[in-house]
Amino acid sequence: MRLTYLLILGGCLIGTAPLEIFLHTRVYARLPRLAAAIVPVALVFGAWDIGAIAADWWHYDPRYLVGVTLPGKLPLEELLFFLVIPTCAVLTLEAVRARKPHWLIGDE
Amino acid sequence: MTYTLSALLGVVAAGVLDLIVLQTRLLRRKAFWTAYAIVLFFQLIVNGLLTGLKIVRYDSSTIIGWRIAHAPVEDIAFGFAMALATLSLWVWLGRRAARSTTHADR
Numbered sequence: 659m660r661l662t663y664l665l666i667l668g669g670c671l672i673g674t675a676p677l678e679i680f681l682h683t684r685v686y687a688r689l690p691r692l693a694a695a696i697v698p699v700a701l702v703f704g705a706w707d708i709g710a711i712a713a714d715w716w717h718y719d720p721r722y723l724v725g726v727t728l729p730g731k732l733p734l735e736e737l738l739f740f741l742v743i744p745t746c747a748v749l750t751l752e753a754v755r756a757r758k759p760h761w762l763i764g765d766e
Numbered sequence: 767m768t769y770t771l772s773a774l775l776g777v778v779a780a781g782v783l784d785l786i787v788l789q790t791r792l793l794r795r796k797a798f799w800t801a802y803a804i805v806l807f808f809q810l811i812v813n814g815l816l817t818g819l820k821i822v823r824y825d826s827s828t829i830i831g832w833r834i835a836h837a838p839v840e841d842i843a844f845g846f847a848m849a850l851a852t853l854s855l856w857v858w859l860g861r862r863a864a865r866s867t868t869h870a871d872r
Binding site: 662663666670673691694695696702703706713714716717718722723740743750754755761762763764766 | 768769772776790791792795796797798800801804805808809812815816819820821822823824825828844845848849851852853855856857858859860861863864
């Protein structure tokens with residue numbers, strides 16, 4: 659199914675959304691800070707991915723992709739992967755902080 | 767083993783970013799390792815789906831060949847580097863904002 663990869667990423671966002679709602683992680687509420695944290699990482703890992711695709715380290719099965727291909731033969735889903743997974747990581751760290759406020763993270 | 771080597775380099779680079787460049791020192795914090803343990807669990811599921819369903823296929827010459835839940839072990843290093851780099855930047859941005867303003871909203 660061509661939506662498969664996209665649905666996996668959607669599942670990650672839906673699965674972590676309760677952290678923002680119920681634990682008040684305020685990650686999406688601080689969108690500029692979130693973007694500033696994840697965009698540079700997405701660019702670096704996206705470039706890594708483009709290099710790996712060019713070198714035939716791995717390839718993606720088009721049967722599971724919506725079919726939008728970005729420059730460097732990068733499937734749209736891969737770029738989204740590099741935005742979604744880091745966002746989930748930030749949500750998780752903030753959820754840990756919400757439950758364990760005495761564990762310092764370094765930005766207090 | 768080119769993916770193997772580059773994934774290890776990615777881990778080292780993320781560690782240097784955290785410990786030396788941004789000095790967020792998340793690698794020494796319980797909160798980071800607790801969050802990473804949770805992230806790892808879900809990364810194993812996502813990586814397992816991506817490789818188990820064969821959405822992505824690896825050239826066997828680029829990986830060492832050890833697999834966990836279908837996914838090459840290199841994916842764990844790749845995912846660790848991505849999580850650490852992101853969280854280090856996130857904390858650094860928050861620390862910078864906290865030091866430049868007394869305003870609570872950061």
